[in-house]
Amino acid sequence: MTANNNMSVNDVHSQAALDGPSISPLKQGRTVSTAAVGPWRLVFGKLVRQKVAMVAGAIIALLYLVAVFAEFLAPALPTTAKPQYTYAPPQAIRFFVTNPDGTSDFKLHVKGYKVEIDKVALRRTFVTDDAKVVPIGFFVKGPAYKLWNLIPSTTHFIGPINPNDPMYLLGADRLGRDVFTRLVYGTRISMSIGLVGVAMSLILGVVIGSISGFYGGWVDTAIQRVIEVISAMPTIPLWLGLAAAIPLTWSPVSVYFVITVIVSLLGWTSLAREVRGRFLALRSEDFVTAAKLDGSSEMRLIFRHILPSLTSHILAVVTLAVPTMIVAETSLSFLGIGLKAPVVSWGVLLQDAQNIRTVATAPWLLIWPSMAVVVAVLSFNFFGDGLRDAADPYDN
Structure with a gap:
């Protein structure tokens, strides 16, 4: 029986040599081809199949394209006023x-x-x-x-x-300024403050959450108590107090930076808790133990071995955090404690439209900035949901 099996294998090999090179049936299967594809290509392939997420991603890219080329895309300047066209309709x-x-x-x-x-x-x-x-x-x-x-x-x-x-x-506002131009210029501020705020929250959340989850013990207890205190603070009164401390003599750039810091200080706690939970689950895994036995330092274990395995999850969480930052800036500016003129943002446009005459005779001053905020927030939410589903290793 053994000789016959060997003979059949040799015959197969001889026939393959005569037929020339060919593709193995195993290499044609999905198992081998999937294993040869990197994790990011797998995530991108799953994301492309989600049409709603791709449309939302295209809208986000368009908004940032408008933000980058605002001066070129706007037909006028945001400060040009023509009183003879006050409240002119669209x-x-x-x-x-x-x-x-x-x-x-x-x-x-x-x-x-x-x-x-x-x-x-x-x-x-x-x-x-x-x-x-x-x-x-x-x-x-x-x-x-x-x-x-x-x-x-x-x-x-x-x-x-x-x-x-x-x-x-x-349409035109109460000073005869072009609303379309001001909306285009406002896109730059409102969309960029979301990125800057999320970047700062990302650094704080990842670093503090990693330390809390990796070391545990009294370090974890102390960090979690700080997170609980920050999370328990009422958001709007805290914003009011921090924004009231900004001197009126500061330049718009300085105010923009401070508002970004204020929004970021309140947005890192949820990400820190999620990172901490993942670290608690992964720090006892075999690959972490092998890295310890290999002599890796604690910082290398955190940032080189454990944290990269959370990249897709963190990316999805950050995408969902951007609209929160946009809404926070819009809310602060709408309440009059955030950005103020001559800075142009969606929140400032809404704040300028807070009067009875605007509601009665020029409702477009409220409609267009509100629509911009809604479109941006929904696009980020849909894209973040799609990215989270695509990055889920258990979702086929």
Whole structure:
């Protein structure tokens, strides 16, 4: 029986040599191909299959693209005021213009305004003037600016052909400033404060949580009591107290940095607890014991062996923490204790719209910043959920 088996194996090998190189049936299976793929490629492959998460990721990328190129994408400057267009309503982009002979030509434009007097409310109102056509275009010349405060330019992605013509795609505020321009500029502040705040919270949460979970004992007890004290503090009164300590003479950049620190000091506790729990579960694993026997130091055990195994989980948690930071900044600014003019953020835009006349005559001043916050928060939540599911090793 043994000789026959050996002969059959030799025959198979001889036949394979005659047929030339071929792919082993095992290599064609999913087990070998999956084992050859790195963990990050597996996570990305699972993430791509989640359509909602990918759409949310595309929206997030678009928002950050707007934040990076805000000066170029905005048709005007955020501080340019035209009182003659106070509370001017939004203008719709039109594609065809009607000629006197009844034919239509393709021409990108918006309709102008004309002022009428409301005899009941005794105030002026803006109505569409069909006779006035404001041509608009792409890559047009407009107000001078410095891209990233470094590169001077006068080219804007979209705007009126004549810079003096009115173009308010999302309406105008109480000073006649373009809401679309201010919304674009506000994207930079509101989206970046989320990243900066999460970065600071990430460092605090990972480092403190790692130390707490790795050492345990009195170190863990002391850190957990500090986390409990911070978590027990009421958020809004604490914000009020910390923001009230900011001197009024500070520059907008200094205020921005302090608000980021305030938001970060309250956002690291949940991540620290999650990291601590994972460290408590992993510090007794075989690979940690092997690293100890190999002579690895404690810092190397933490940051080289245990922490990398939490990377996907931390990444998902951080993605879900960004919208919390955005909402926190918006809430602080809306309450008047965060960023203030001349800084432009979504919260500042909402704070500027806190008056009865805005609600009655210019509701778009509240709608557009609110929609921006909602879209950003939902996009981060959907993308974070998809990333968390993709990084779950037990989810097939």
